[in-house]
Amino acid sequence: MSNPGSLNIAAASLDAVKDRIDGGPRGPRPRKRISRRNIFIYGTLLVVAIYYLVPLYVMLVTSLKGMPEIRLGNIFSPPVEITFQPWVKAWAEACTGLNCDGLSRGFWNSVRITIPSVVLSIAVASVNGYALANWRFRGADVFFTILIFGAFIPYQVMLYPIVIILREMGLYGSLWGLVLVHTIFGMPILTLLFRNYFTSLPEELFKAARVDGAGFWSIYFRIMLPMSLPIFVVAMILQVTGIWNDFLFGVIYTKPDTYPMTVQLNNIVNSVQGVKEYNVNMAATLLTGVVPLVIYFISGKLFVRGIAAGAVKG
C-alpha cells in the first residue's frame, strides 16, 4: 500500500494479459462442413455407391414389371403396374429340364447342402486349428504346411480325380458327396483361420487349464470355445456364402434332381427355348442372392469384430 503507483502499473499489465487470453481462440477448433476435402471424400463415396446400387435397382424394378412394360425399353423407369407374378413364377413354376417347379427345388437342395457342409467343416477345422495352435505335436509344422499348400492347388487339377473317388465311394451325384467335397475344400482356409485365432489367445490360459487337470477335449469345449464366438461367426459367414454361391462343384458332382440353387438359376436364365422372360430372370437372381445378403445383414457387426479380434483380455 506504500506505493500505489506501482500497484496501478501491475493492474494495467494484468489487463493486457487478460485481453490477450480472452481474445484468443478457445475451445475446440471450428471445422468447415463444406471443404474441398469433404466434397472430394463424399463425392467419391456417392459415385461408388450409385455405381453398385444401380444394377440392383434395375433388377428390382424389372422383376416387378410385366413383359409388355419391359418391351418399352425404359429400364430405369419404375413399374407402372406392380406385379409379383414373375417372383411366383421364378420360385414355383419356371421350367428347368424336365422339372417345372421353379427355384424352390434348388433352394431346398442348397439348404440341405449348405447346413451340413458348414457345420462339418467348421467343427473339424476348429479342432484342427486348436490342435495345431496349442498341442505342438511332432510334425505339426509339416502337417500345417501341407494343408496350406493344398489351398494353392488349382481346382481344375482335382475335379476329375474327385469324380472317380466319389464314384468308388458310391456318393457321386448325391448331396452327401457334395457335402464331403465342400468340407474338404474349406479345410485349408478355415484351419488357418482357427489356428491363428487360437494362437492369439494367451498361452498361459492353456497352461493353467492343463495344471488344473483339463484334457484335450475339456480345454477345447470349456476354455477355448466360449472365448471364440467371433471367429466362429467369421468362419460361418465365409462358409455359408462360399458354399451357397458355389456353382462349379454343384454342377459337376450333382444330378439335375439334386442341383443346388445356383445351377438351377443358370439353367433358368440361360434356357434358349421360348421368349426371354427378363422379369422372371431378375426375380430368380434376387431370390438366389437373398440368403447371403441376409447373413451379411444379421452378422455384419460380428464379422468385423471377429476379423479384428486380436488379444482377448482376461
Add this chain to the structure above:
Amino acid sequence: MESVSIRDVSLSFGAVHVLEKLNLDVREGEFLVLLGPSGCGKSTLLNCIAGLLDVSDGQIFIKDRNVTWEQPKDRGIGMVFQSYALYPQMTVEGNLSFGLKNQRLPGDDIRARIDRASKILQIEPLLNRKPAQLSGGQRQRVAIGRALVRDVDVFLFDEPLSNLDAKLRSELRVEIKRLHQKLDNTMIYVTHDQIEALTLADRIAVMKGGVIQQLDEPLTIYNRPRNLFVAGFIGSPAMNFLAGAVVKSGHGHAFRAGGHEIALDGYEPDTAIVEAPDALLGVRPEHVEINREAGANGAVSFPATVDLEEPMGADSLVWISLGDQTLSARVESSRRFRRGDTVHVCFNIPMASLFDAKSEIRM
C-alpha cells in the same frame, strides 16, 4: 527332506540349449526364488517342474517321487502366472472350482475348499464376479486361490507381480510372504526383480545362460557374490567395479588402481587373495564413503572430484571421478555435493568383493 529335486536336467530346442545339466534341491517348506535376466531359462525351468515342458534329459523329483514323465495335474503343483490366466467366461468361483471338478471331488468338499481359500485371500465378496470385473490385484489373488484350493505340495509362481503397478506390487509381495508363513508350503518363485527376490526368498538361485550361478541366502548373495555376474546383477544402484591389480604390500595385499594403493586389510576371501595383474574391486555404493576433509575417520582416503548428484529421497547417489574411473557413493540426502567439489574417498574393504578379471570368480 527335499521337496523338489532337479537332477541333471537339460532342455534344448533344436540347437539352442536352454538348460544345461542343471541340479537344484529345494527344501521342504522353503521359499526359493529363481532370479535372472530375461532369457536365462528361469521360466523354462519352472515350466519343466510344472510338467508343461518335457525335459530333454535328467530327472525331476517332487516329494521323493519321480515325476519326470507325469502330467502337470499329477505332480501335486499349483501354478500362478504373470497374466493371471483366469478363465474369462467363468466367475471367480468357477475359476476356483474348475480344477477340483476335473478331479471329480464331491460338491461339499469343493465348497469347503473354496470357502477356506477365499477366507485366506479375502476374496469372499468377489466369488460371483467375472475376472473382467476385478482389479489387477484381485485377479492375482484369485489366481493364487486357484492353486490354494487344490491343496498342492508345491506352489510355482511365474513372475506373478510383473503386471501390477509399483504400489500394488509391494502390497502383494508382503501378502505372498505372509501366505507362505501361514501355509508353510514349498514355493518356487520366478522373477527378474531383485527386490522381490531379496525380500521374499529363503534362498535365491541366480541364473544366467541356463546355469545356476549362485544358490544362497539373500544376504550372502548380496554381500558375497560368487562371481562378477552375480555381483553386477544384484543390487540397485549397481555395484562399482574398479579395474586394477592385486599386489603384495608389506605383510598383506593391496589393490593398485591408477597410482593409488588400497590396502586389503580385513577383506573376507572366499578362497584366498592371490596376486593378479588384472583384477576388479567391487564395492557397493553404500560402502563407498566420501568426506570433504582427508582422513576424517582416520582411514586412508583418496582425492576425487564430484561429477553429479542424484537425490533419491532418503539418500543420494553421488557420482565421483577417481583418477580415470567413475564411482558412485551413497550418502544421506542431507549432505549436498556440487559438480566439481573435491572429496576424499575411502572404501569399506570387509564388505567389498575382489574378482579375478579373467575367471570372473570372487577371490
